[in-house]
Structures are given as C-alpha cells and as structure tokens.
Amino acid sequence: MQFLNGITLLLVYQLVGEIAVRLAGVPIPGPVLGMVMLFLTLWLRGAVPDSVGEASTALLSHLSLLFVPAGVGMMAHFSRIADEWVPITLALLLSTIITMVATAFIMQLTTRWLQRTTAPEGGKGNE
C-alpha cells in the first residue's frame, strides 16, 4: 500500500505540474515543475514520508531502464543519422566531454574559492 500511495502522489504532482505549465504558458516541462512543487512540500513538512521515499527509490534505482525505449528509437532514425553521422558523432562526443570537463573544473574552482573566503583560518570545514 505504501508503494501505491507513493506512486499516486508522484503522479498527482506530475499532473498538477502539467496542468499548471499549460495554464501559465511557461516553457518548463510539467514533470520539472512537479519536482519543484514536491521539493517545496518536503521542505515545508521537514521529512520524506515513507510512501514517497519508497516509490522514488524504486523509480530512481532503475533510472537507466526508463531510457531504453527512447534509445531503441534510434532504429527509426537510422537514415538521418547515417546522412549526417559526422557532425552528429563529433558534436555529441566533443560537446559532452567539453561540458563535463568545464563543469567539473568550474565547480571545483568555485567551491575552493568559497571555502577560502568563508573559512579563512583553520577551517577545513565539514568535509
């Protein structure tokens, strides 16, 4: 029953999110707004109910499974991908590498900078 309550709640938040973005005409996907609303709810409550925890663990522990049907969709785009495989492959590969490297460096640099400015003396902090 816990799992069922949890999944129902996730769907309700998604549904409200989908309706809200359509009513407001904002370019944010419904599930993302649903996530923000659930986050605010958890924050106000100050705890994660067991039902939501259980359902979210179940969904997130096999997150990669959920991408499989979209991945199989590659077969519907074989000819297009074959036509432009050079720009697709190079752009995708290089851009993913550049994004990962740049983001990791920016995060590390800004974190260190923050630690240096907020904890100048002996503050190794809570790392």
Place this chain on the structure above:
Amino acid sequence: MNDPGLKDIWVYLAASPLLGLTITLVAYGLAYRLYLRTNSNPLANPVVTSVALLIGLLLLTGTPYEDYFEGGQFVHFLLGPATVALAVPLYQQFSRLRQLWLPVTISLIAGVVIAAGSSIGLAWLFGGSTEIQMSLAPKSATAPVAMGISEKIGGLPSLTAVLVVITGITGAVLGTKLFEWIRIKDDTAKGIAMGVAAHGIGTARAFQVSPQMGAFSGLAMALSAFATALVVPWLVDLISMWV
C-alpha cells in the same frame, strides 16, 4: 511460421503491447546481469546492451519501431514520475546544497550554456543541418525535457530522445576515466558535472561511484533540466541574431 497456430499467436503478440513491454524488461534484465558480471565496467553499460539487443531483435523479426513502442511506452512513461521523484534526493542533500549553493548555481548555469552552445557550434562547424543543430542543443537534459525544448526550437523531438540517450551513455562510459585523467577528486564536482552533461544515465552511473556523487548528479540533472528549459530557447534566439 507455417503452422497456423503459431501464426495466430504472432498476429496477437505483434498487435498487443505485452510483447514490447516484456522484451524491454527481459533485455534490460539480461543487460544488467552482464553489467554486474563485468564488475560494473562502464563499457558494458546496461542501456547500450539492452538497446542493441532490442534493435537486433526488432530488425530480425521485421517489427517496426511503432509496434514495439506500443509496449515500450509504458516504461518510457515512467520518466515523468521519475523526474518528480528526483525531489527526494534533492531534499535529502539540501543541507549540503545550501552550503554550496553559489558554486552549484554558477557551475550549473555555465554547464548548461556550454552544453547547448558547444553542441550547436560543433554541429554547425562539422556541417550539420539546422535541424540537427537544434535536435542536439538540449541533448544534455533529461529526455522528456529535451524533447519538449527540441520541439520548441525547431528540432526533431524523437531524434532528440535518441541523442539524449547516446549523450547519457557517452557521459556514463567516459565520465569516471575523464575525471581521473583531469585529476578531479571531489565527489560533489564530479557529480555536478555528470548530472549536467549526462542526465539520468550519468546519474545512474554516479550512484555506483558513491552516494554523494549520485545525489549531486541527481541534483544537477534536476536543476539543469529546469535551467535548460529556461536558457536554451533564449540562447538559440541569441545565436540566430548573430548568424
């Protein structure tokens, strides 16, 4: 399939979502077992193996993707509630996030702009059509988000879904080696980079490295989905003004 009985069964199965759904789960189950057997080698990523198995099977039986998706859509649909479910790890890491909100915000915005800008720029540089550039632009965001954006900016949503999956796999496969190579040791930095560049597939990989890297990757994926939806249409407008 000369036997009329077998043929009837095939006609039934081909028309019902049962087969598409079942083979998706069976293929993933096999792929996941293989992945564990290789000691979680990122090259044996379960998404790669199961997608390859399924495409092979569909081509072999001459089944069109649309028929398969009748069943596959039930799994695909769960991406929506899974996106909502990201609120939970986000909330659990909130105290850590609050300390790091400034670096996280800066890295996220920079990461999202770099991801979209570099994919449009590189695709253009290597001679890709506008449609391909626009389909690639939101590739680092999670599938439902990326498809929505792609549609808005003139890409092909279903092609974007495929590119999103390939991007995720690329990030998950290369990520840990890449971080080792450029000597990034901090799990928060690795997690943020993984989540921004490689969304849910990268996050699944990050959780195997450490719970902290997983949580930060999930956080980055959730927030960058939000940021991508806001930034990419605007970035595309800006680029088209210059070109």
